[in-house]
Amino acid sequence: MTTGEELRRYERQMIIEGFGREGQERLKQTRVVVAGAGGLGSVVSIYLTVAGVGKIRLIDHDRVELGNLNRQILYGNRDIGRRKVDSAKEKLESLNPEVKVEIVSEAILEDNAFELVDDCDLIVDAMDNFTTRYILNKVAINRDIPFFHGAVRGFEGRATTIIPGQTACLKCLYTRAPQPEPAPVVGVAPAVIGSIQATEVVKYIVGIGDLLTNRLLIYDGLSLEFMEMKLKRRPDCEECQHLTEGRE
């Protein structure tokens, strides 16, 4: 049950039409994996924490570097050299001690991915490469877990919400996985896209609004423009073709 302190902490969101105590209670009961604690993962985990999601499992095997600090707002100068997840846990718990923050300092690989998402209700893609995104996509499809995709570059970003069996998955949309290389990113790009991913997660859990399903949101900060592209499931998708629901 939501306590008196929680009622005060969350009152401004619970008065949103359709949210209420029930929505807050649903947030509290939800366990979310945030895969990646970089630019996107910083923003997503901060907003899910302050919104009162019950448990966040943050996965990242990197340490904080000076070059991260233009965009990874979970960290500051004093965190340089520390494991990202350790600094992140401290920061998130200071923002909201009600939220359980579980940390995993491991790389996400084919071998461990299923285990890493065990007991979780939702997965947020805050990765920086498509090889790992495809692993997470596979796990989400096979475990029937909603998957919230985001990616950024420069002033740009993309986001879509994937509901296995109902919507296009990441492999329906993309087929390539270029080698990761340091790409340009300005902090405000993951700020926009991470906030959109967190918005989708909160809406999905509370059960209000329309989701970014079968739609790729295309954000360009330089022209300050949002475009959308309608997505369709690929009947020959190597990942999701075996799921029959919602296919054309």
Add this chain to the structure above:
Amino acid sequence: MSVKVRLHPCLRNFSDGRQEVEAVGQTIGECIDDLESKFPGIRQQLCDDGCKLLTKYDIHINGRSSYPEELAKLVKAGDELTILTFVAEG
């Protein structure tokens, strides 16, 4: 075959600022040739000297990536092509 082509903002200096243009062709490559005839310079923006799509771009046919061998992919009348940059960072 006439298809609708939606252009990423970074390409709109070729299209007088228009987000949507028409192109004619049997393949994506032919559609780009047609765009080049209307908007000189756009092919060089999209493709390298060997007429391959630059890796920074992704061309979707009706919401699905056309990678790999993008320029050889067939299109049919009424298809919607969307030319985007490829975005992968986090």
